[in-house]
Every structure is written in structure tokens, then in C-alpha cells.
Amino acid sequence: MGTNPPVCDFGAPIHDFSLPGTDGKTWTLADVKGEKGTLVMFICNHCPYVMAVIDRIVRDAKELQALGVGVVAISSNDVVTYPQDGPEHMVTLAEEHGFTFPYLYDESQDVARAYEAACTPDFFGYNAAGELQYRGRLDESRREAAPADVRRDLFEAMKLVAATGKGPQEQVASIGCSIKWKD
Template identity: 45%
Template sequence: MSLTPSTMLELGTKAPNFKLLDTVSNTALSLNDLRGSKGTIIMFICNHCPYVKHVNGEIVRLANDYRVLGFGFVAISSNDVKAYPDDSPEHMFKIARKLNYPFPYLYDETQGVARAYNAACTPDFYVFDETLELVYRGQLDDSRPKNGIPTSGRYIREALDALLNNRTVLKDQKPSMGCNIKWRTY
């Protein structure tokens, strides 16, 4: 496990389009299928990373709290499943069911979507407004495994509340930290 920060994609970037397999419904879903009327949250996660395991409960709470307010949520796993079989679509399905993910859990087999978003770690979070412009990227909150700080989703909640109340999302944003995305080697 290599602790890796997110790359902090430039604010204002338009969300790159995608169409990926949802491992729960076994259907291909696009960004337009998943976007919310108020905004869209894209999370790069995986099954095996201890940083993702640490925040899983909070991302479920976050999605349950804000989906009803018009936000779309989607999780994407881009890891090389040959090197990390725990992150395979079959295991993604099991984790999504076990944890009651209230959002699609998409498989980025080619890793092209992770590259388009310049994703670097799991978890890596992106918040787009209603026009699909990036307004927040970075950490969920200050909690990390074993640091004693409870998960709260503070920074993403603040960004979503700002969007709901037509306020500017604060530009001072901290990178997410977690396991590096497991890139396929050729």
C-alpha cells in the first residue's frame, strides 16, 4: 500500500463523459444517466483499500442524505483486477450489496475513465455542479484509519450545501489520500 494524494484536477473542468458497466445492475451507464439535477459526485474507490474501507459507511450516509436533494452519486473502480482480484466486478457486486451502496458501482476495465479524471488514489472524490463543472475535488474529511478522527464527510457536505444554497464552494481544498490506483502494466 502506497499512500498517494489526489492530483487536484483543475476547478472548472467539465466532467469527462463515460459509459461503464454497473456491477450491480449489469448494465452500462453513462454520466448523463447518473448526473443529478443539483450536482454529481464521482468517487474512485475499490474493495481492498483500507482507506476506502474506513470511509465506506460515511459515503453511504452521504449519498443517502444528498441523493434525495437532487445529487447524483457514482462510484468507479479502476484497479487492475489481474494484480488485485479482490477488486474484480464479481467482488464489486458483493461489496455493493453487503454495504447497501445507494449508488452504482462501475467498473473501469480500460482505466480510461480514471485517466480522464486524472484520478490517483482511492478514495478520490469529485463534485460537479448542475452544469457538470468541477467545484470540489479532494478529501472527504480529515479522518484516516487509526487517526482517531470520526468520519463526517465534512468537506464534501460543505461543498454540496454551498451548491444547494447558491453559494460559492470554497477554493481552499485538501487532496484526498489513500492507496494509489493500481495501474495495469503492459
């Protein structure tokens, strides 16, 4: 059964972080922030909702980066319970799918808590001023990818944010596996 995050809290501030990436570098918000906005994604390696759309996530991230939107993915799952979400497996996933954005490990889960991330995937789209403008789904996909011709909700929303600084008023929540919190 999937978990849905709450609807977009328009204007909520972006949160800073300092996390290790799959490339061995430590990344901060300043390193990933885009000139026209920033997309913070909570994903993981094992979630069927993420795996169903990982290639679409990579495609949309690359196209958004070309529009001046900074993109980062963060994995916050408890790796004691879900070892397949550990850093060494994150490196493999990022390489296999050609991530053009940093993939960071939130071992303490403090970043996920600051963002109030609920599931994987959970998308947070901010304007250039660091104000939340989108918290919705990638597209109609669930545990299986939707048809290739469905509306690209995340991409279209962030394209609007990049152009106007404002996200769409109508948003459909993402759905995915709950964040695996530590005991």
C-alpha cells in the same frame, strides 16, 4: 504510504462514460447526473483508506442524493494484480454496504485517466453545469476513521455546490492508495 491527488481545477469539465455496474446495467453520465450537481468517486474494494470510511461514503452519498446531487462510484484498479477489486467482489461490497448509487467497473482504465484520478478514494464534485467545484477529502480520516464528530468536508462542499453552484475555495486533498494501473 498514501497518495494525494492534486488540488481542485475549478471549472474543469465532467467526462462522459459508459461502464458496467454491479447491477448488470451499463451506466452513462446522463444516467447518474444530478439536477444540482454530480459526485464521481473513485473507490475500490481492498484499499484500507476506502474501507475505513465506506459507511460514511454511503451515508454522505444518500444525503447528497436527497439534495439533488447525482452520485456514482467507479473502480478502475487492475484486477489481474488486485483480484479482490474485480466485479464479483464489487457486487458483494455494494450489497453489504447498501449502496444507493451505481458502482461501476472501469476495466480499460480510460475513465480514470480522463478524470486524472490518482487514488482511492478520489472525489470529484461537479455543479449542475458539469464544472468541477470540489476535489478534496471526505473528512479527516486516513487509514483509520476519524472521530465521528469531525467536519464532513465532502458533504459540506457538495451541499454548497448544490445550493450555489460553487465549491469552497479552501479544500484539503484526499489521501488514499494509488490507482493500480495496468502494465
